[in-house]
Amino acid sequence: xxxxxxxxxxxxxxxxxxxxLALFNMQEYMMLYQxxxxxxxxxxxxxxLGYEEFRMGQDNEIDFDWGEKSGPSVDTIASYYGAxxxxxTSMYRELGTALSIGTGSTVDSSGYxxxxxxxxxxxTLIALGTVSAPEVEIDPGFWGTDVTVTITxxxxxxxxxxxxxxxxSRTIRTAAYSYSVNPSEFVRNVDLAxxxxxxxxxxxxxxxxxxxxxxxxxxxxxxxxx
Numbered sequence: 001x002x003x004x005x006x007x008x009x010x011x012x013x014x015x016x017x018x019x020x021l022a023l024f025n026m027q028e029y030m031m032l033y034q035x036x037x038x039x040x041x042x043x044x045x046x047x048x049l050g051y052e053e054f055r056m057g058q059d060n061e062i063d064f065d066w067g068e069k070s071g072p073s074v075d076t077i078a079s080y081y082g083a084x085x086x087x088x089t090s091m092y093r094e095l096g097t098a099l100s101i102g103t104g105s106t107v108d109s110s111g112y113x114x115x116x117x118x119x120x121x122x123x124t125l126i127a128l129g130t131v132s133a134p135e136v137e138i139d140p141g142f143w144g145t146d147v148t149v150t151i152t153x154x155x156x157x158x159x160x161x162x163x164x165x166x167x168x169s170r171t172i173r174t175a176a177y178s179y180s181v182n183p184s185e186f187v188r189n190v191d192l193a194x195x196x197x198x199x200x201x202x203x204x205x206x207x208x209x210x211x212x213x214x215x216x217x218x219x220x221x222x223x224x225x226x
Contacts (some may be wrong), residue, residue, distance in 0.1 A: 023125055026152065028172050030123045031131075035149040035176035038116050038134045042109070043147045043180035044140060050083025109136035120151050130154055144181035150174070 045051045053076050056064055066072065070082075117133035124131050132152045137144040153172040201209070 024170070024172065026210040027125050028174060030088050030125065031120070031153060031172060031174040032176070034116070034120050034123050035134065035151050035174050038136060039147050039149045039178040040114060040178040041116075042112050042136055042138060042149070043145070043178035046145050046147065046180040047182040048080075050080035053079040053083070109138045124153065143186075144179050147178040147180055149176045149178075 113133050135150040137148045
């Protein structure tokens with residue numbers, strides 16, 4: 001009885017401490033899933049205009065979920081393509097991005113923060129502390145956009161862990177990074193730039209030298225690719 005009265009509290013405290021530490025680890029992985037999901041949604045919606053019409057990530061999934069043998073409606077597809085022709089600035093938004101480089105400006109990401117705040121709070125396994133809304137930072141660049149998402153869970157130590165020496169509080173911080181780029185727009189812009197240079201060279205009477213430059217460039221690319 002004396003031995004049991006000494007060892008049983010120690011065993012119970014150790015078991016409870018291991019359970020809490022396991023919960024902390026599971027909590028971190030659940031939050032990691034959330035930041036990756038938000039980063040994936042934000043990067044794709046930034047790269048493809050009208051992508052939000054497909055409502056990806058709406059029900060906590062990380063990709064589309066229309067059900068078996070189903071797909072988006074005709075109206076949804078029409079809305080997606082309509083986003084490109086709604087304004088001229090939408091079709092050539094890279095020009096605005098290029099002008100904003102160096103100013104330190106970022107895209108307003110408050111919509112993503114409010115949109116996924118509830119899902120971030122529901123992803124917690126531990127009732128202690130508070131879970132922050134996803135902090136989404138969208139930084140446009142010349143070739144693409146940097147998307148960084150951060151979620152922080154601040155919690156105080158349970159009594160068992162405090163008894164074992166884990167005083168104070170603990171902060172679980174998870175972050176995810178994604179790079180947003182639209183390959184089709186990149187190819188289109190390169191083609192437009194090439195046509196513009198060709199037009200200027202032709203007006204300046206330098207079309208022959210420019211065509212020779214393109215031929216030499218093709219030779220170099222063929223050797224690299226082959």
